[in-house]
Amino acid sequence: MTIIDDIESRSGRKTGEGKVIYRHRIVTRITHWSWAIALFFLLLSGLQIFNAHPQLYIGQQSGFAFDNSVLSMKAMRAADGTVGGYTTVFGHNFDTTGVFGMSGPADNPSYRGFPAWATLPSYQDLSTGRVIHFFFAWLFVAVFLIWLVSSLINGHIRRDILPSVADIKLLPRSIADHLRFRFHRDGRYNGLQKLAYAGILLVVFPLIIATGLTMSPGMNAAWPWLLDIFGGRQTARTIHFLCMALLVVFFLIHIVMVLAAGPLNEMRSIVTGWYRTDAGKKEDHTV
Structure with missing residues (x-):
């Protein structure tokens, strides 16, 4: 055995x-x-x-002159003035603070697509x-x-x-x-x-x-x-x-x-x- x-x-x-x-x-x-x-x-x-x-596109080129983004993860300022992490999928924004776009401790946040870990x-x-x-x-x-x-x-x-x-x-x-x-x-x-x-x-x-x-x-x-x-x-x-x-x-x-x-x-x-x-x-x- x-x-x-x-x-x-x-x-x-x-x-x-x-x-x-x-x-x-x-x-x-x-x-x-x-x-x-x-x-x-x-x-x-x-x-x-x-x-x-931290952004994805469809097509050959990318940049400010093109509207071909399908996904992005970044920090943005909300209407109340607070900054948070947001994931945008086909133009729709989702608050993903703490995971995507902005992560880390509140007193020293990291502005990045995916978190450090x-x-x-x-x-x-x-x-x-x-x-x-x-x-x-x-x-x-x-x-x-x-x-x-x-x-x-x-x-x-x-x-x-x-x-x-x-x-x-x-x-x-x-x-x-x-x-x-x-x-x-x-x-x-x-x-x-x-x-x-x-x-x-x-x-x-x-x-x-x-x-x-x-x-x-x-x-x-x-x-x-x-x-x-x-x-x-x-x-x-x-x-x-x-x-x-x-x-x-x-x-x-x-x-x-x-x-x-x-x-x-x-x-x-x-x-x-x-x-x-x-x-x-x-x-x-x-x-």
């Missing part, structure tokens, strides 16, 4: 009922944790870069943020290419990421099961999981990489067609930001699902590769 098996037994889980299968290959586990580390630093350093100009470094330092961001961005790209090539070779994408016709037909049931936190631990991804992973791995990841390259002047010179695809550097920046927001939402839902499905078993599978199925589940499945 492993240490985790012993913990499961003491916590009331019946470890003798299910079958232990090898669920995750080593490439899956390494790329998973590499992405987790890279995305952590990319998020915090990306918010540091965003704070240098959400950026890396915590103080305003664009150059350091860019160095950190670019380093982990290239690490992220390298890991993605390794995952993509290996997954095409071993059939992981076809078998475990792209939903089949049967998965689509069972999608309503999968959604209902997840809403009721009812999980079928057979080592396989259901249709809802496949759609989520396919959306992140095959849509959001490539999109965040492509928009990141589009914001680079060097890439604009080498591949000017990137600007045409995304409708300008400012639009690419906005899409890049939205992709980041989607990844944050996915991460939060992912953590909730891991906790609900059995964190010890789920963590063991992504660390060691071994996963315990429910009683009666006999199909081995390697992801």
Whole structure:
């Protein structure tokens, strides 16, 4: 019995009922944790870069002569004369004092888009943020290419990421099961999981990489067609930001699902590769 098996037994889980299968290959586990580390630093350093100009636009250009802003976070003076943080979305102002636009102690507020605790470094330092961001961005790209090539070779994408016709037909049931936190631990991804992973791995990841390259002047010179695809550097920046927001939402839902499905078993599978199925589940499945 492993240490985790012993913990499961003491916590009331019946470890003798299910079958232990090898669920995750080593490439899956390494790329998973590499992405987790890279995305952590990319998020915090990306918010540091965003704070240098906490405003998003649609189009090629930005500035006072253009009315193409879709989001901004800044400090503004209210009608009563007080200054607060406001987030403007498509022309609608929301008071976000203490979080966005203005944060920190009342006697020494900080006027910035995202608060200090959400950026890396915590103080305003664009150059350091860019160095950190670019380093982990290239690490992220390298890991993605390794995952993509290996997954095409071993059939992981076809078998475990792209939903089949049967998965689509069972999608309503999968959604209902997840809403009721009812999980079928057979080592396989259901249709809802496949759609989520396919959306992140095959849509959001490539999109965040492509928009990141589009914001680079060097890439604009080498591949000017990137600007045409995304409708300008400012639009690419906005899409890049939205992709980041989607990844944050996915991460939060992912953590909730891991906790609900059995964190010890789920963590063991992504660390060691071994996963315990429910009683009666006999199909081995390697992801």
